[in-house]
Amino acid sequence: MPLFMDVHKGSGFTLEEVKRGHLADLEVQRKYGVRYVQYWVNDSAGMVFCLIEGPSKEACEKVHQEAHGNIACNIIQVEKGDYELLMGVSTVDEYDLSHDLEGDIDPGYRVFISISFLGPEKLLIEPQFMAGKILREQGGREIIHPGREIMGVFNSCKKAIHCVKAVQSTLNNFLEQAQLSQRVEFRMAVAAGEPVTENDGLFSGD
Numbered sequence: 001m002p003l004f005m006d007v008h009k010g011s012g013f014t015l016e017e018v019k020r021g022h023l024a025d026l027e028v029q030r031k032y033g034v035r036y037v038q039y040w041v042n043d044s045a046g047m048v049f050c051l052i053e054g055p056s057k058e059a060c061e062k063v064h065q066e067a068h069g070n071i072a073c074n075i076i077q078v079e080k081g082d083y084e085l086l087m088g089v090s091t092v093d094e095y096d097l098s099h100d101l102e103g104d105i106d107p108g109y110r111v112f113i114s115i116s117f118l119g120p121e122k123l124l125i126e127p128q129f130m131a132g133k134i135l136r137e138q139g140g141r142e143i144i145h146p147g148r149e150i151m152g153v154f155n156s157c158k159k160a161i162h163c164v165k166a167v168q169s170t171l172n173n174f175l176e177q178a179q180l181s182q183r184v185e186f187r188m189a190v191a192a193g194e195p196v197t198e199n200d201g202l203f204s205g206d
Helices: 015-032 057-067 080-087 121-137 157-177
Strands: 003-009 035-042 047-053 074-078 110-118 141-143 149-154 185-193
Touching: 003 057, 003 080, 015 035, 015 057, 057 074, 074 080, 080 141, 110 121, 110 157, 121 141, 121 149, 121 157, 149 157, 157 185
Parallel strands: none
Antiparallel strands: 003 047, 003 074, 035 047, 110 149, 110 185, 141 149
């Protein structure tokens, strides 16, 4: 069955209100052949994201409409493989609310790291391997990217920053010791985003 994610934007809602809304969805969902799987709450930003299995966007919307009237600002279809890679692992409580691996409420935001390399191709093999290894060891999920760029995604901003520092320190030391610092360069960028915006596509930005 197709997989969808939606986003609700607002202010002033409480976590208990979101939970009650989800329970109301569960009471209605079978009528439309839909299953509301889990949801993420970012109360500081006033955003809620729902993961849904259903036959169509329209069926998913009808559940919200009948259950509590809180219609999503946008709903997109997502591929399971993309969802699993970009969202990663989270746990759910008895209300299907998503929590991170430390047990805190997961706000749904993810942090992306880009590491790009400049220099002769044959000299980039080892630094690229080292950067990818550090990214995975720090809890990142590597996004396969062609060419001279490595991209990774993290559930935790703290872990992403630790990864950036580790990559920077390790590669600087390696390039200096190998006397390659004048021939090989690397650049890093960090960005955070939400899974669903007003655009189509997972983490497509505004």
